[in-house]
Structures are given as structure tokens and as C-alpha cells.
Amino acid sequence: xxxxxxxxxxxxxxxxxxxLPASRPYATPSRERFPSSSQRTLPVQDLTDDRDRYHxxxxxxxxxxxxxxxxxxxxxxxxxxxxxxxxxLRIEDTDRARxxxxxxxxxxxxxRWLELNWDGEPVYQYARSERHREVAERxxxxxxxYRCYASPEELQAMRDKARAEGGSPGYDGxxxxxxxxxxxxxVAPAIRFKSPREGKTVIEDRIQGRVTFANKDxxxxxxxxxxxxxxxxxxxxxxxxxxxxxxxxxxxDHLTNAARQTxxxxxxxxxxxxxxxxxxxxxxxxxxxxxxxxxxxVEAYREMGYLPVALRNYLVRLGWSHGDAEVISTxxxxxxxxxxxxxxxxxxxxxxxxxSLNGHYLRTMPDAEIVSHLxxxxxxxxxxxxxxxxxxxxxxxxxxxxxxxxxxxxxxxxDLLESADYLFAERPLRPDEKAAKLLDDGGRETxxxxxxxxxxxxxxxxxxxxxxxxxxxxxxDRKLGKVxxxxxxALTGHxxxxxxxxxxxxxxxxxxxxxxxxxxxxPENA
RNA sequence: GCUCCCUUCGUCUAAUGGUUAGGACGCCAGGUUUUCAACCUGGAAACAGGGGUUCAAUUCCCCUAGGGAGUGCCA
Numbered sequence: 307x308x309x310x311x312x313x314x315x316x317x318x319x320x321x322x323x324x325x326l327p328a329s330r331p332y333a334t335p336s337r338e339r340f341p342s343s344s345q346r347t348l349p350v351q352d353l354t355d356d357r358d359r360y361h362x363x364x365x366x367x368x369x370x371x372x373x374x375x376x377x378x379x380x381x382x383x384x385x386x387x388x389x390x391x392x393x394x395l396r397i398e399d400t401d402r403a404r405x406x407x408x409x410x411x412x413x414x415x416x417x418r419w420l421e422l423n424w425d426g427e428p429v430y431q432y433a434r435s436e437r438h439r440e441v442a443e444r445x446x447x448x449x450x451x452y453r454c455y456a457s458p459e460e461l462q463a464m465r466d467k468a469r470a471e472g473g474s475p476g477y478d479g480x481x482x483x484x485x486x487x488x489x490x491x492x493v494a495p496a497i498r499f500k501s502p503r504e505g506k507t508v509i510e511d512r513i514q515g516r517v518t519f520a521n522k523d524x525x526x527x528x529x530x531x532x533x534x535x536x537x538x539x540x541x542x543x544x545x546x547x548x549x550x551x552x553x554x555x556x557x558x559d560h561l562t563n564a565a566r567q568t569x570x571x572x573x574x575x576x577x578x579x580x581x582x583x584x585x586x587x588x589x590x591x592x593x594x595x596x597x598x599x600x601x602x603x604v605e606a607y608r609e610m611g612y613l614p615v616a617l618r619n620y621l622v623r624l625g626w627s628h629g630d631a632e633v634i635s636t637x638x639x640x641x642x643x644x645x646x647x648x649x650x651x652x653x654x655x656x657x658x659x660x661x662s663l664n665g666h667y668l669r670t671m672p673d674a675e676i677v678s679h680l681x682x683x684x685x686x687x688x689x690x691x692x693x694x695x696x697x698x699x700x701x702x703x704x705x706x707x708x709x710x711x712x713x714x715x716x717x718x719x720x721d722l723l724e725s726a727d728y729l730f731a732e733r734p735l736r737p738d739e740k741a742a743k744l745l746d747d748g749g750r751e752t753x754x755x756x757x758x759x760x761x762x763x764x765x766x767x768x769x770x771x772x773x774x775x776x777x778x779x780x781x782x783d784r785k786l787g788k789v790x791x792x793x794x795x796a797l798t799g800h801x802x803x804x805x806x807x808x809x810x811x812x813x814x815x816x817x818x819x820x821x822x823x824x825x826x827x828x829p830e831n832a
Numbered sequence: 833g834c835u836c837c838c839u840u841c842g843u844c845u846a847a848u849g850g851u852u853a854g855g856a857c858g859c860c861a862g863g864u865u866u867u868c869a870a871c872c873u874g875g876a877a878a879c880a881g882g883g884g885u886u887c888a889a890u891u892c893c894c895c896u897a898g899g900g901a902g903u904g905c906c907a
Contacts, residue, residue, distance in 0.1 A: 401906055458905080465903085469833050475903050496905050514837070523835050523903090531905040538907045561836065562902045585838080586900070620844095623856090627845050630855045649845085651838045652900060659844065659857040669870075715869040725868090744867095775866085790866030802868040 358391030361551045361579070379584050381621045383555055384422045385643040394549055395424035399432045400538050416604035421614045429549060431541050438536035441544050441574070442497050442529045450573045451529055453495035454481040476525025497530035499539075499570060507565045512582035512645045514558065519565040527566055539563065543570045551579050555645070558583035582645050585625055585652045592654060609686055611718030613671075613679065616664040624653040633666060665717040673709035676722070677702055683719050693723065696730040704729050708812045711804025728798035729812065734824035741795035745825055749792030754826040755782065756789060757819070766815045772807045796825040 360383050387393035397413075399405035414428070445451035454477075456464075461477065468475045482500060489495065502521045509517045529540040536544075546554065546567075554564075564581045571578040607617060619634055626649070628634070628642040668676065681702065684693050697705070705712075705726055716722035728735075737745060745753075756778050763774045779789045790806045797809050797818060810818050 398907060404906080461905085472833055475834060517836065519835070525903085528905050533905080535905085537905070542907090558837070559901050560907090563907090588900080590843085592899080623844065625844090629846070632856050654843060656843050656857070662857055665870090785866090787866050794867060804868085806866055
């Protein structure tokens, strides 16, 4: 298998060719950054770049609905990766019911589409459950975990009671010290972690600063389910250790988990990784985009016609900025990005801004590149067969020729496809309402008068056509618009289109004259 | 309920113990123009509220309100 480039969207020459700051591109900055707030003290770990291994998790069970905070974070991870760290991908599929092949494939597909590549092969967590069980057994043997026989009903009653009394929620520790001899027969126990009751657990988070939890508020979580399968909480800790993960960057919905995991690491005698909890992204309406609520998957954004580069630019700006920079090239992103500059407040997803960015990238992208994006996109659209049929074999070349005028006006690839429709329309065109009106208001007469002039244009080029139409307008005392608009209507069937001379040229002499004749009723070569 | 996090134009954000609080998207007006875009010029638009600290607070501290996350034998 070919080695995967560390970052697909890295410019030629790779990260080393980039203008990175000296030896430590993302050195722990600034204790000065938050000088006066003790709550925001940053960790002072000495980072060794060549062994930084970032953790890109893709939890299958919350899969697509929660995709955005993941994508957001992954963009950031990818940028870190470009600084020399490795981005490892782990599929957290410990929840068997929800981890379907289709869900996993959709995630990997989405990542590839976004051009966010990872190092090495993805690690499938479930495949390592034997190892996870071993660790649970060790904890049990060391008295750091215990068997719990509580039934779901009892657990629910505990939670209700805790809430009613306003006390700490969660498991009350009934079986923590209970004599195992009292275990009910025929009930398979879950294994729970014996978490510390006293003191506090402190996380030195690269984004959130120092966050302190009282241990009494963290209950004895389950390590092994009663069917013997390991839970996420256990698996993550073991895998972080085994994969030698140094940095965990994830959504801040995991902040509490970081505390639990820290306790586990301590119990195991292992060092916890450095955590960086990124704020979540909200929907356009401010509603949350959590796994319990709806949100679009990454493939939906592809189908809406957004460019990966635009999405990356948009996403990286959510919660992060570099002065007034808005359009940020990949090179700049890599040179400027730092975890510490990420804000701690959640951001809303704003389609208008994404569109504007997407339009910018479209306008500045080489025509051929846009065509290849289009080719990749069309099969994913609902009416793919229809579109493909209309474009036909030679349509792509025509599309590319028309691209300079088309891309100027489009916000998304889908817009672009729609506005390119006139290229593939079959004669006679059926003008839409506005176009029909343009033709009715004396337009047909104008076109009929123009047709002979146009027929005589040689060669059929933008400059020649423009000269012809302009002189016709002047000679017949018409404003250019009075000629151009009916022409547009006849040629494209719409009242808006790319520049009319471009349209004329791209369509070609025969097709263009034919379309005009269709509307005037005149023979084509009159 | 309990724990943790957050709060600058509508949105994303910048800056600062003393500023006309900056930029971008969006919006409005004008310009350019063969349409629509793009582009140019201008405009409206924000420091959640209340207390402190201070000569001075948007900035530091506290409280309140509002928002978010967690609170699972989900991840």
C-alpha cells in the first residue's frame, strides 16, 4: 500500500517547505497570554515535536449527526499534524449496536472528501476489547475496581433519589464495599471503577485552562458491562496508552470524561495525555448540534456543492482567528494555527458566510479543477443520471470553456451546475417567465433584425461578436441592453446568464443562430 | 436538581485599564455594468445586567441573568 501523505492538502514540498517559526512551531506560548488569571494557567509540558501523536477519534455511535464538532476539530488536528505531529485515527466502535459498516464507511468517506488524512491505518477499538478486558481484570485484582450487581431499575431509582435530594448524581456505590457473598445468584455483574471519594481531580486543558472537579461528584463508572464488553471509558484510556497518544483534542462535551479518564490513568499508574477541549458548534438557529439532536452529515455539505477547501477555511475560523484574516490559505493555516488561540465559547454555524467563502474559492479556482470537482460531485446528487445524460460525453469540455463566466457567478457547485444548464438545453428552448417577457417586449423584432448581422460574423469569437452587436445597437439606435437581454433570453431561456458574448461564443455559431431563429421564427440563415 | 464551561454588532471574531471599540459575512444606499454576480464607495449595527477595585473599566473581581455541556452497563 502506498504511504499516505501526511496531509493531502499540503502544498507541494510538504510541511518542511512552509514558513514555520523556528524550532518549535507551536511552543507552549504565553503564560503571558492569561497572566492574571490563575484559572487559566496553562500546562508547561515540554513538548517534543517528533513524538507528538494526536488523537483523531471518530466515534461511530454518534456518527453523522454529531459530525460538525468532529470535523471542526479534525481540521485543527490536521493542522497540528502538519506541524510534525501524527494524526492517528481511531474508530470508537465499542457500542456494537450502533457501529454498522455503513456508518463507519460514511465517516471515512467524509474525512477523505474533506481531504483530512490520517497517519497509518485506523485503529478499530472493538478489535482490541480483549486487551481492554485484561486491564479491567488487573484493576479488579488490585482492588481498584469491583463487581456491581445493581439492576437497571435499582440504578434508575438511585438517580431519581440523588436528583430529588440534590446530592451528587450517579451510582451511589452500593456494591463498592458490599460483601461479594451477598451477590444475587444468576446475575452477571458489571465491573465498576472504584473512583476516589475525597479530593479533587484537576485537568490542565490547553484550551479550557485549569478545570477542577470534586471527586465526590464523579461516580464509579462502568469499566466492563455485564456481558463482559468494555465501555468507551475504559477502552479510550487503554488505547491512548497503547497508541502512545500525547494529545487528545476533542469536543468539550468530553470535559467531564477527561476527569474520569484522568482518575483511571492514575489508578493504572500511567501518564494521562494532554487534553484540549474544543467548544461545540451550534446550528444556525443557536440550537445545539449534539448527538441527541439533528445535524447534517458531512456528505450533505458535499451535496450542497461546497468545496472542501472552503469548508476547511470556514471551520477553522469558527472559534479561532488570526487577526483580521478571513480567507486563509492552507499554508497560512498551518503557519498560524495554535490551539491556545481557540476561544472557549461555542459558535454558530452560518451558511451565508460559508457560501461567501465558497464563492471566493470557486472564483479563484482554475477551470479544469472545478470541472473535476463537478465530475466527482454529480454522482452523489439525487438526479445524477439525468444530469450525466444531459452533459453527455463532450459536455464537460463545453462546461470548461464556459467556466470563466460561470464560476464568477456561483456560490456553490450546485449553483454552477444550474446556471450551466443553458449549455445543454435542447432546441427549441422554452424561455422561463422573465425571459418570455423580454422576448415579447419587442425582443423578437430586435432579434430578427440582428440575426443577419450575426450570421455574417467571421470568425465566431467574443471580440467579433461584441463588435457586431454593439454596432448593430448603435446603428439601429438601441441601447445595448435592449439587444443583449432578448439575446440572452433566446440563447439561455433565462433573464440572467454569464456575459452574453461569452454565451454566444461557447454555444457556437450553429447552435446560437439556431436558438435565435427558434424564437424569431425566421429561417436560420436568413 | 447537581457539576463544569461560556457571554463584544444579527453571525464569526479583533483589540484595549484611557480607542470615534476594528475586520469579515449578512443587511441598506450609491457607483460600475449587456443581465446576474463580482468589484468600488458609504451607512445602520455590539462590549448581557448589577455591584465592586481604580483617577479611569468593555478590559480585573463578585453576584445575577442567559446559553451550552455532562450527569448511561452511549460515545
